[in-house]
Amino acid sequence: MTPFNGLVLVRKPPGVTSHDVVARLRRILGTKSVGHAGTLDPMAEGLMVGLVNEATKLSQYILEGDKAYHLKAKLGVETDTLDITGQVLKTSPVNVSKDEVEKIGLSLQGEMNLKVPIYSAIKINGQKLYDYARKEQEVEVPHKIMKFWDVEFLGFDGTEAEFKFKCSKGSYVRSWIELLGAKLGCGATMSALTRTWSDPYALEQSVLLEDLEEGLKQGREIPAMIPMEEALGSAKKVRIRGHDQTLLSNGQISHELRSFLITMFDPQKDEIIQVLSLTSGKLLAIVGIEKDRGFVIKRVIKY
Structure with missing residues (x-):
């Protein structure tokens, strides 16, 4: 094929x-x-x-x-991996009501500076965090800004809470659940997770x-x-042919194309513009803008 x-x-x-x-x-x-x-x-x-x-x-x-997730959190349990596959570090009685779980969960929105899970692939000094954890090596676990919004409470059966939300790229659902458990005073670990959307x-x-x-x-x-x-539905598109297309395939932007890009590009909204072939409809290149250089070809697509 x-x-x-x-x-x-x-x-x-x-x-x-x-x-x-x-x-x-x-x-x-x-x-x-x-x-x-x-x-x-x-x-x-x-x-x-x-x-x-x-x-x-x-x-x-x-x-x-951005991403969206549907999650379940087991209350009263804390693990090393922040999910139920990990080693249990602590168990606590769960003395919280459904209303308390809902109220605290819905309050955990916006930008937050949270600790990255030790069992994650973020690299510290060239080594992934989970490698430090598996080797039981000392390492300072970094914090990062994570953003959560559109939080919805879906239920609580006395031990397991269910939510869904959207979050920024690089945000950790396990970190959000850890914070939920801390705020409720009983600890929590992730018991189920489904990614429902990847913008x-x-x-x-x-x-x-x-x-x-x-x-x-x-x-x-x-x-x-x-x-x-x-593939990049939200990015603006421009279609070219002939000499413009020949130059682009050689890594150059024609004067005519550059002039057209200037009229379309909004630096407040646009990161890139897609360049497509007018004849075949195929994506030819990704063009962006760089300070002191103007429009540059970010990616050339070859079939």
Whole structure:
């Protein structure tokens, strides 16, 4: 089959790693060039955005997107990993009401400077945090600004609380749950997690890997496979042909294209502009603006 360039919206099941998903995508699509736009913990499920072939060049633009999650938090339990797969460090009685859980949970919105989970892939001095944890090495766990909004309370059965919310890229749901447990005075750990949205894509658009494989074998169209020209839906597009396209393929922006970009680009709103072929409709390049340099080609897409 013709090599696919674009995104694959995968529904990751619980119990497998993000690396497992990428490895299986490589096998299904017959290419080594596969990445993803945001890791999910092994116990988590939900939307993973796979980047295939030339779409790996779009990684930073997809990664920048906000996320949404549906989560469950086990109250009265604290673990080293901040989820139920970890070693229990402490248990406490849960003497809180449903109203208290709802009130505290809904109050945890906005920007917060929270501690990053020790079991995470953030690097300190070239080594991932979870490597320090596994080797029981001393390390100063960093804090970072995380933003949470649209928090909704979904229920509390006496031991397990259920919420959903949106958050900024790089925010840790486990850190939010740890804060919830601290505020309630009984501790908490993550017991379930589903990523429901990775801007601009929703879980409902995704496909299970087995259904993707079967659909491709049968030659069916797979809506969860997003071509390059549709991958960055919110970014403005300009279409070119002829001499402009020839120059662009050689890493140059023609005077005419540059003049047109000046009229379209809004520095308050736009980070990039997509350049597409007027004849084929394919994405040719990503153009951005840099101080003292003006418009520059950020990525050239080759098929």
